[in-house]
Amino acid sequence: MSKPAIRNIVIVGGGTAGWMSAACLAHVLHGLDYRITLVESADIPTIGVGEATIPPIVDFIRFLGINEQEFVRATNATFKLGIQFEGWKTTDSRYFHQFGALGCAIDGLPFYQFWLRAKQQGDQTVLSQFSPAARMAAQNKFVPASFGTKESLLAGSSHAWHFDASLVAQYFSDFAQQKGVMRVEANVLDTTLGDDGDIATLTVDGASGVATLQGDLFIDCTGFQGLLIEQALGAGYEDWTDYLPCDRAVAVQSESTGEISPYTRAIAEPAGWRWRIPLQSRVGNGYVYCSQYLDQDDAQAHLLSQIDGKSVTEPKHLRFVTGHRREMWRRNCVAIGLSAGFLEPLESTGIHLIMRGVRRLIELLPATRDCLCQAREYNQSLIAEYTSIRDFLVLHYATTQRDDTSFWRHCGEISIPDSLAHKLELFKASGYLKPDSHDLFEYNNWLAVLEGMGVRAQNTSPRINSVAPEEVAKILQQLDAALGKMTDAAPTHEAFIQRYVIDNKIEKQKAG
Incomplete structure (x- = not known):
């Protein structure tokens, strides 16, 4: 007997995950014969600390047809060119993981290979000198790549945003409801399964009392508890604590002090690491740590002793287990956001994984509840992406040279996943990084972290011998000088925010 058509989509849970999912589904399905309902409880607080993002968020906003200036203004956002890592390789080390270009190809061959050969011959430059994002960040400058000509080296940068997570959830809530999403404020009391094992109904308790809510496809955005995907359907969980030992976090907001930097700071601490995320009117701070080595x-x-300004909120404590549901799509339920899995916010991937989840769901959206093949494909692709991000995060810990605390000694002894070990072996041998279709982080992202953590290829590719060393040295000098000149001419981050967001005076213009 064939299963019924999917026409009624029920999202359980609000917050960033719920409302981003609702907004995206409503945008794509607008005008079609679908009903989208979101159930959220006023009694359950949202996590609300996913305030740093990576460049795909910009494409997501454009996909939804949202005006970027309006979005930045409404969410108290600032611009982000990358992440500054402090104290990760050694206690006094510092490096920058940039968004966008890192050098430029020479005769069609990778820039890194030429830079590495130059280093072997005594060159004194550092790799980040050839990143437009890193150069701007070092001077607290910012201009979007879109404001430059194609010939401008600054056009090689990319950006993301820092924003207020509660304002983002509200923005997407308004957007989704304007497109027809129905909001129900209620607590979910029970989940009823049909004879086929699918979720059939929810029992909810709202303003009108206890009621039954039917659906064809359910989206679980209930956070760590996984109210539908785990408690009702028993999807199971893949625990990655052996690879990523941090399992707690404490977060607090503070007053702004000093300049607003166009980057996130990730500061290594004795039992984990601390984030600093600058918004227009405040700063987000947090300490991600391992409870085996530090108590709450x-x-x-x-954390409170390290923040720059006065705290403006009470500290919020989080407990988590790094990993993912073994099935993120099980039967007629799809888990998105924290209900699907958790990877610590070291590389700001939380919002991205929400976007990936809902965009992938839309690509595979089934016509009926007979959707085993779509669920299988969804699970394989999303788990592959989680795994790839996991490896990139493990790289930051497993390559540390620190042994000054028990936590960092533990990190130095972490068993590296086979997939990461293979990638590192290839890179150390020849500077080659094996690309995979599901990789979020690309060649230049890996290069920034590898070089920052002191992992350098042992040999260069023989292919670069076709370019004379003196010609390479000349290209490096010219590129360094040109980037310096263009960066000097760029506006400060705060000046750009003031004109672009607050004064709303900047039209598309050229920079560099």
């Missing part, structure tokens, strides 16, 4: 009270005290 000490973590909070340490």
Whole structure:
């Protein structure tokens, strides 16, 4: 007997995951014969600390047809050119993971290979000198790549945003409801399964009392508890604590002090690391740590002692297990956001994984509840992406040279996943990084972290011998000088925000 058509989509849980999912589905399905309902409880607080993003968020906003200036203004956003890592390789080390270009190809061959040969011959440059994003970040400058000509080296940069997570959820809530999403404020009391094992109904308790809510496809955005995907359907969980040992976080917001930097800071601490995320009117701070080496009270005290300005919120504590559901799509339920899995926010991938989840769901959206093949494909592709990001995060810990605390000694002894070990072996041998279709982080992202952590290829490719060393040295000098000149001419980050977001005076213009 064939299963019924999917016409009624029910999203359980609001917050960033729920409302981003609702907004995207409503945008794509607008005008079609679908009903989208979102159930959220006023009694369940949202996590609300996913305030740093990576460049795909910009494409997502454009996909939804949202005006970027309006979005930045409404969410108290600032611009982000990358992440500055402090104290990760050694206690006094610092490096920058840039968004966008890192050098430029020479005769069609990778820039890194030429730079590495130059280093072997005594060149004194550092790799980040050839990143437009890193150069701007170092001077607290910012201009979008779209404001330059194709010939401008600054056009090689990319950007993301820092924003207020609660304002983002509200923005997408308004957007989704304007496109017809029905919001129901209620607590979910029970989940009823049909004879076929699919979710059939939810029992909810709202303003009108207890009611039954039917659906064809359910989206679980209930956070760590996984109310539908785990508690009702028992999807199971793949625990990655052996690879990524941090399992706690404490977050607090503080007053702004000093310049607004166009980057996130990730500062290594004795039992984990601390984030600093600058918004227009405040700063987000947090300490991600391993409870095996630090207790909650000490973590909070340490975080509060390190923030620059006065705290403006009470500290919020989080517990998590790094990993993912073994099935993110099980039967007629899809988990998106924290209900699907959790990867610590070291590389700001939380919002991205929400976007990937809902965009992939839209690509595979079935006509009926007979959707086993779509679920299988969804699970394989999303788990592959989670795994790829996991490996990139493990890279930051497993390559540390620190042994000054028990936590960092533990990190140095982490068993590296086979997939990461193979990638590192290839890179060390020849500077080659094996690309995979599901990789979020690309060649230049890996190069930034590898070089920053002191992992350098042992040999260069013989192919680059076709370019004379003196010609390479000349190209490096010219590129360095040109980037310096263009960066000097760029506006400061705060000046750009003031004119572009607050004064709304900047029209598309040339920079560099």
